[in-house]
Amino acid sequence: MNGLSLRILASEAAHNSFYGNKDELIWGIASFLIIFAVFIWKGVPVVKKAAAARSQRISDEIANAEADKADAEAELKTLTSSLGNAAADAEAVVAEAVARVETVKVDLLARVEADVEASKQRARIEIEASKQQAFADLQAEVAAMTVTATNAVVIENLTDAVKSDLIEQFITQLGATR
Protein backbone atom coordinates (compact mmCIF):
# COMPACT_ATOMS: atom_id res chain seq x y z
CA MET A 1 0.00 0.00 0.00
CA ASN A 2 2.89 2.43 0.66
CA GLY A 3 4.35 1.66 -2.78
CA LEU A 4 1.07 2.50 -4.42
CA SER A 5 0.85 5.82 -2.60
CA LEU A 6 4.37 6.72 -3.65
CA ARG A 7 3.51 6.00 -7.30
CA ILE A 8 0.42 8.23 -7.08
CA LEU A 9 2.44 11.03 -5.52
CA ALA A 10 5.09 10.56 -8.21
CA SER A 11 2.43 10.82 -10.91
CA GLU A 12 1.03 13.95 -9.33
CA ALA A 13 4.49 15.43 -9.16
CA ALA A 14 4.89 14.65 -12.92
CA HIS A 15 1.75 16.59 -13.77
CA ASN A 16 2.93 19.33 -11.42
CA SER A 17 -0.61 20.04 -10.05
CA PHE A 18 -2.33 19.07 -6.87
CA TYR A 19 -5.57 18.22 -8.65
CA GLY A 20 -3.97 17.90 -12.00
CA ASN A 21 -5.50 14.52 -12.98
CA LYS A 22 -9.00 13.54 -12.11
CA ASP A 23 -8.42 9.89 -12.78
CA GLU A 24 -5.68 9.80 -10.37
CA LEU A 25 -7.85 11.32 -7.79
CA ILE A 26 -10.49 8.78 -8.39
CA TRP A 27 -7.97 5.98 -8.26
CA GLY A 28 -6.51 7.46 -5.23
CA ILE A 29 -9.84 7.60 -3.48
CA ALA A 30 -10.72 4.18 -4.66
CA SER A 31 -7.44 2.83 -3.45
CA PHE A 32 -7.97 4.50 -0.17
CA LEU A 33 -11.42 3.10 0.17
CA ILE A 34 -10.19 -0.33 -0.77
CA ILE A 35 -7.42 -0.13 1.72
CA PHE A 36 -9.80 1.24 4.27
CA ALA A 37 -12.28 -1.52 3.60
CA VAL A 38 -9.57 -4.10 3.82
CA PHE A 39 -8.55 -2.54 7.03
CA ILE A 40 -12.11 -2.62 8.34
CA TRP A 41 -12.56 -6.12 7.13
CA LYS A 42 -9.33 -7.60 8.44
CA GLY A 43 -7.95 -5.16 10.90
CA VAL A 44 -10.94 -4.22 12.96
CA PRO A 45 -11.74 -7.77 14.07
CA VAL A 46 -8.12 -8.24 15.01
CA VAL A 47 -8.15 -5.03 16.96
CA LYS A 48 -11.49 -5.90 18.48
CA LYS A 49 -10.22 -9.32 19.37
CA ALA A 50 -7.10 -7.88 20.88
CA ALA A 51 -9.13 -5.32 22.75
CA ALA A 52 -11.55 -8.00 23.92
CA ALA A 53 -8.67 -10.18 24.99
CA ARG A 54 -7.09 -7.31 26.78
CA SER A 55 -10.42 -6.43 28.31
CA GLN A 56 -10.89 -10.04 29.30
CA ARG A 57 -7.42 -10.16 30.76
CA ILE A 58 -8.06 -7.00 32.70
CA SER A 59 -11.39 -8.39 33.88
CA ASP A 60 -9.69 -11.58 34.93
CA GLU A 61 -7.03 -9.69 36.73
CA ILE A 62 -9.68 -7.57 38.40
CA ALA A 63 -11.56 -10.73 39.34
CA ASN A 64 -8.37 -12.30 40.63
CA ALA A 65 -7.63 -9.16 42.55
CA GLU A 66 -11.13 -9.21 43.96
CA ALA A 67 -10.68 -12.86 44.91
CA ASP A 68 -7.33 -12.08 46.44
CA LYS A 69 -8.85 -9.19 48.27
CA ALA A 70 -11.67 -11.44 49.56
CA ASP A 71 -9.14 -14.01 50.60
CA ALA A 72 -7.09 -11.38 52.29
CA GLU A 73 -10.12 -10.03 54.05
CA ALA A 74 -11.09 -13.54 55.12
CA GLU A 75 -7.55 -14.11 56.33
CA LEU A 76 -7.66 -10.81 58.12
CA LYS A 77 -10.93 -11.79 59.69
CA THR A 78 -9.51 -15.13 60.76
CA LEU A 79 -6.43 -13.52 62.15
CA THR A 80 -8.49 -10.90 63.94
CA SER A 81 -10.66 -13.64 65.35
CA SER A 82 -7.60 -15.60 66.37
CA LEU A 83 -6.17 -12.56 68.03
CA GLY A 84 -9.43 -12.15 69.88
CA ASN A 85 -9.29 -15.78 71.09
CA ALA A 86 -5.62 -15.44 72.02
CA ALA A 87 -6.41 -12.40 74.11
CA ALA A 88 -9.23 -14.27 75.82
CA ASP A 89 -6.95 -17.25 76.41
CA ALA A 90 -4.27 -14.95 77.73
CA GLU A 91 -6.74 -13.38 80.10
CA ALA A 92 -7.89 -16.83 81.25
CA VAL A 93 -4.30 -17.94 81.79
CA VAL A 94 -3.53 -14.78 83.72
CA ALA A 95 -6.70 -15.21 85.80
CA GLU A 96 -5.82 -18.82 86.53
CA ALA A 97 -2.26 -17.86 87.43
CA VAL A 98 -3.52 -15.16 89.75
CA ALA A 99 -5.89 -17.63 91.37
CA ARG A 100 -3.12 -20.18 91.80
CA VAL A 101 -0.79 -17.56 93.21
CA GLU A 102 -3.49 -16.58 95.67
CA THR A 103 -3.99 -20.21 96.67
CA VAL A 104 -0.25 -20.77 97.05
CA LYS A 105 0.01 -17.57 99.05
CA VAL A 106 -2.76 -18.69 101.40
CA ASP A 107 -1.17 -22.13 101.77
CA LEU A 108 2.24 -20.63 102.44
CA LEU A 109 0.84 -18.23 105.00
CA ALA A 110 -0.98 -21.07 106.73
CA ARG A 111 2.18 -23.18 106.73
CA VAL A 112 4.31 -20.35 108.01
CA GLU A 113 1.81 -19.64 110.76
CA ALA A 114 1.77 -23.33 111.71
CA ASP A 115 5.57 -23.42 111.76
CA VAL A 116 5.72 -20.30 113.88
CA GLU A 117 3.17 -21.73 116.30
CA ALA A 118 5.08 -25.02 116.50
CA SER A 119 8.33 -23.14 117.11
CA LYS A 120 6.69 -21.10 119.83
CA GLN A 121 5.32 -24.27 121.42
CA ARG A 122 8.75 -25.92 121.31
CA ALA A 123 10.32 -22.81 122.77
CA ARG A 124 7.74 -22.78 125.58
CA ILE A 125 8.45 -26.44 126.35
CA GLU A 126 12.21 -25.91 126.28
CA ILE A 127 11.95 -22.86 128.48
CA GLU A 128 9.78 -24.76 130.95
CA ALA A 129 12.18 -27.72 130.91
CA SER A 130 15.17 -25.42 131.39
CA LYS A 131 13.38 -23.67 134.21
CA GLN A 132 12.56 -26.94 135.92
CA GLN A 133 16.09 -28.23 135.36
CA ALA A 134 17.55 -25.05 136.79
CA PHE A 135 15.22 -25.32 139.76
CA ALA A 136 16.13 -28.97 140.27
CA ASP A 137 19.84 -28.17 139.98
CA LEU A 138 19.46 -25.35 142.46
CA GLN A 139 17.48 -27.57 144.80
CA ALA A 140 20.11 -30.32 144.56
CA GLU A 141 22.88 -27.83 145.14
CA VAL A 142 21.14 -26.36 148.16
CA ALA A 143 20.43 -29.87 149.45
CA ALA A 144 24.06 -30.88 148.99
CA MET A 145 25.24 -27.72 150.75
CA THR A 146 22.73 -28.28 153.54
CA VAL A 147 23.79 -31.89 153.97
CA THR A 148 27.46 -30.94 153.94
CA ALA A 149 26.87 -28.19 156.47
CA THR A 150 24.74 -30.49 158.63
CA ASN A 151 27.39 -33.21 158.51
CA ALA A 152 30.09 -30.74 159.42
CA VAL A 153 28.09 -29.33 162.34
CA VAL A 154 27.07 -32.77 163.61
CA ILE A 155 30.55 -34.27 163.32
CA GLU A 156 32.11 -31.24 164.97
CA ASN A 157 29.79 -31.67 167.92
CA LEU A 158 30.27 -35.43 168.20
CA THR A 159 32.50 -35.44 171.25
CA ASP A 160 33.15 -38.63 173.20
CA ALA A 161 30.58 -37.52 175.73
CA VAL A 162 27.99 -37.02 173.02
CA LYS A 163 28.81 -40.41 171.52
CA SER A 164 28.41 -42.02 174.92
CA ASP A 165 25.09 -40.23 175.39
CA LEU A 166 23.92 -41.47 172.01
CA ILE A 167 24.76 -45.05 172.98
CA GLU A 168 22.86 -44.62 176.21
CA GLN A 169 19.86 -43.20 174.35
CA PHE A 170 19.94 -46.16 171.94
CA ILE A 171 20.04 -48.67 174.80
CA THR A 172 17.25 -46.89 176.63
CA GLN A 173 15.00 -46.61 173.58
CA LEU A 174 15.66 -50.20 172.53
CA GLY A 175 14.94 -51.43 176.06
CA ALA A 176 11.66 -49.54 176.03
CA THR A 177 10.63 -51.33 172.85
CA ARG A 178 8.63 -54.46 173.60
Next chain:
Amino acid sequence: MSSDLIQSYAGAFHAVAAAEGMLVVVEEELFRFGQALEANDALLSVLSDPSVPVARRQQVVEDLLGGQASPATLGLVSLAVGAGHGAELPEIVRALVERSAASRNHAVAEVRSAVALTADQTTRLAAAITAATGKAVEIKVVIDPSVLGGLVTQIGDTVIDGSVRHRLNQVREAIA
Protein backbone atom coordinates in the same frame (compact mmCIF):
# COMPACT_ATOMS: atom_id res chain seq x y z
CA MET B 1 33.96 -72.15 149.33
CA SER B 2 30.73 -73.95 149.94
CA SER B 3 28.55 -73.37 152.96
CA ASP B 4 29.15 -76.95 154.07
CA LEU B 5 32.90 -76.47 154.02
CA ILE B 6 32.60 -73.21 156.00
CA GLN B 7 30.40 -74.95 158.55
CA SER B 8 32.89 -77.86 158.71
CA TYR B 9 35.79 -75.49 159.40
CA ALA B 10 33.69 -73.59 161.95
CA GLY B 11 32.83 -76.89 163.66
CA ALA B 12 36.47 -77.95 163.69
CA PHE B 13 37.57 -74.58 165.14
CA HIS B 14 34.85 -74.84 167.78
CA ALA B 15 35.90 -78.39 168.71
CA VAL B 16 39.58 -77.49 168.97
CA ALA B 17 38.92 -74.36 171.04
CA ALA B 18 36.57 -76.30 173.34
CA ALA B 19 39.07 -79.11 173.69
CA GLU B 20 41.72 -76.58 174.66
CA GLY B 21 39.30 -75.12 177.19
CA MET B 22 39.69 -71.71 175.53
CA LEU B 23 36.48 -71.40 173.61
CA VAL B 24 35.58 -67.91 174.77
CA VAL B 25 39.10 -66.57 174.30
CA VAL B 26 39.66 -68.18 170.91
CA GLU B 27 36.22 -67.07 169.74
CA GLU B 28 36.90 -63.48 170.72
CA GLU B 29 40.38 -63.46 169.18
CA LEU B 30 39.14 -64.99 165.96
CA PHE B 31 36.28 -62.48 165.84
CA ARG B 32 38.76 -59.60 166.12
CA PHE B 33 40.99 -61.11 163.49
CA GLY B 34 38.01 -61.64 161.17
CA GLN B 35 37.01 -58.01 161.59
CA ALA B 36 40.56 -56.91 160.80
CA LEU B 37 40.55 -59.01 157.64
CA GLU B 38 37.23 -57.58 156.47
CA ALA B 39 38.53 -54.08 157.03
CA ASN B 40 41.83 -54.70 155.24
CA ASP B 41 41.52 -55.86 151.65
CA ALA B 42 45.29 -55.94 151.11
CA LEU B 43 45.79 -58.30 154.04
CA LEU B 44 42.94 -60.53 152.93
CA SER B 45 44.39 -60.59 149.43
CA VAL B 46 47.83 -61.65 150.61
CA LEU B 47 46.45 -64.42 152.82
CA SER B 48 44.29 -65.81 150.02
CA ASP B 49 46.76 -65.40 147.14
CA PRO B 50 47.80 -68.87 145.87
CA SER B 51 50.83 -67.36 144.15
CA VAL B 52 52.24 -66.43 147.58
CA PRO B 53 53.97 -69.48 149.10
CA VAL B 54 52.11 -71.10 151.98
CA ALA B 55 55.06 -70.61 154.29
CA ARG B 56 55.10 -66.88 153.50
CA ARG B 57 51.37 -66.54 154.17
CA GLN B 58 51.67 -68.42 157.43
CA GLN B 59 54.61 -66.21 158.37
CA VAL B 60 52.37 -63.17 157.86
CA VAL B 61 49.85 -64.73 160.26
CA GLU B 62 52.62 -65.45 162.74
CA ASP B 63 53.83 -61.85 162.50
CA LEU B 64 50.32 -60.48 163.08
CA LEU B 65 49.11 -62.77 165.85
CA GLY B 66 52.34 -63.93 167.48
CA GLY B 67 52.33 -62.61 171.02
CA GLN B 68 48.90 -61.02 170.42
CA ALA B 69 46.71 -64.12 170.43
CA SER B 70 46.68 -67.51 172.06
CA PRO B 71 48.59 -70.39 170.42
CA ALA B 72 45.26 -72.09 169.65
CA THR B 73 43.99 -69.09 167.72
CA LEU B 74 47.29 -68.74 165.90
CA GLY B 75 47.27 -72.41 165.01
CA LEU B 76 43.69 -72.36 163.68
CA VAL B 77 44.28 -69.31 161.50
CA SER B 78 47.54 -70.75 160.23
CA LEU B 79 45.76 -73.99 159.43
CA ALA B 80 43.06 -72.28 157.35
CA VAL B 81 45.57 -70.07 155.52
CA GLY B 82 47.83 -73.06 154.84
CA ALA B 83 44.88 -74.97 153.37
CA GLY B 84 44.22 -72.09 151.00
CA HIS B 85 41.11 -70.77 152.76
CA GLY B 86 42.40 -67.37 153.85
CA ALA B 87 39.69 -65.58 151.87
CA GLU B 88 37.00 -67.54 153.71
CA LEU B 89 38.32 -66.85 157.19
CA PRO B 90 35.80 -64.03 157.93
CA GLU B 91 32.91 -66.36 157.02
CA ILE B 92 34.40 -69.26 159.01
CA VAL B 93 34.82 -67.00 162.04
CA ARG B 94 31.25 -65.72 161.73
CA ALA B 95 29.95 -69.28 161.56
CA LEU B 96 32.09 -70.19 164.57
CA VAL B 97 30.73 -67.28 166.61
CA GLU B 98 27.13 -68.21 165.74
CA ARG B 99 27.81 -71.86 166.50
CA SER B 100 29.36 -71.00 169.87
CA ALA B 101 26.52 -68.67 170.81
CA ALA B 102 23.98 -71.27 169.72
CA SER B 103 25.69 -73.85 171.93
CA ARG B 104 24.88 -71.51 174.83
CA ASN B 105 21.34 -70.93 173.54
CA HIS B 106 22.17 -67.41 172.46
CA ALA B 107 22.02 -65.48 169.24
CA VAL B 108 24.83 -63.20 168.10
CA ALA B 109 24.19 -59.46 168.03
CA GLU B 110 26.83 -57.65 166.02
CA VAL B 111 26.98 -54.08 167.25
CA ARG B 112 28.82 -51.37 165.35
CA SER B 113 29.89 -48.33 167.26
CA ALA B 114 32.22 -45.41 166.71
CA VAL B 115 33.63 -45.86 170.18
CA ALA B 116 34.12 -48.87 172.44
CA LEU B 117 31.28 -49.82 174.77
CA THR B 118 31.84 -50.18 178.48
CA ALA B 119 31.10 -53.55 180.07
CA ASP B 120 28.05 -52.02 181.70
CA GLN B 121 26.78 -50.65 178.38
CA THR B 122 27.34 -54.05 176.76
CA THR B 123 25.38 -55.82 179.49
CA ARG B 124 22.50 -53.33 179.36
CA LEU B 125 22.50 -53.41 175.56
CA ALA B 126 22.21 -57.22 175.60
CA ALA B 127 19.32 -56.95 178.03
CA ALA B 128 17.63 -54.30 175.88
CA ILE B 129 18.00 -56.41 172.73
CA THR B 130 16.59 -59.42 174.56
CA ALA B 131 13.69 -57.33 175.74
CA ALA B 132 13.05 -56.01 172.22
CA THR B 133 13.46 -59.23 170.27
CA GLY B 134 12.78 -61.94 172.81
CA LYS B 135 16.14 -63.54 172.02
CA ALA B 136 19.02 -64.01 174.44
CA VAL B 137 22.03 -62.51 172.68
CA GLU B 138 25.77 -62.28 172.95
CA ILE B 139 27.15 -58.91 171.94
CA LYS B 140 30.04 -58.66 169.47
CA VAL B 141 31.17 -55.05 169.22
CA VAL B 142 32.83 -53.81 166.06
CA ILE B 143 34.50 -50.41 166.19
CA ASP B 144 33.44 -48.62 163.03
CA PRO B 145 34.24 -44.89 162.79
CA SER B 146 31.89 -44.51 159.82
CA VAL B 147 28.98 -44.98 162.23
CA LEU B 148 29.92 -41.53 163.61
CA GLY B 149 27.77 -41.94 166.73
CA GLY B 150 25.05 -44.17 168.17
CA LEU B 151 24.83 -47.88 167.41
CA VAL B 152 23.96 -50.26 164.58
CA THR B 153 22.77 -53.62 165.81
CA GLN B 154 22.35 -56.69 163.61
CA ILE B 155 20.79 -59.90 164.89
CA GLY B 156 20.54 -62.38 162.05
CA ASP B 157 18.76 -60.54 159.28
CA THR B 158 17.32 -57.89 161.59
CA VAL B 159 19.11 -54.55 161.62
CA ILE B 160 18.36 -51.81 164.17
CA ASP B 161 20.12 -48.69 163.00
CA GLY B 162 20.38 -45.89 165.56
CA SER B 163 23.54 -44.38 164.16
CA VAL B 164 24.26 -40.74 163.41
CA ARG B 165 25.30 -41.81 159.89
CA HIS B 166 21.81 -43.24 159.35
CA ARG B 167 20.20 -40.05 160.62
CA LEU B 168 22.35 -37.94 158.30
CA ASN B 169 21.42 -40.19 155.40
CA GLN B 170 17.75 -39.69 156.24
CA VAL B 171 18.27 -35.93 156.30
CA ARG B 172 20.01 -36.04 152.91
CA GLU B 173 17.23 -38.13 151.38
CA ALA B 174 14.57 -35.83 152.84
CA ILE B 175 16.22 -32.74 151.41
CA ALA B 176 17.18 -34.17 147.99
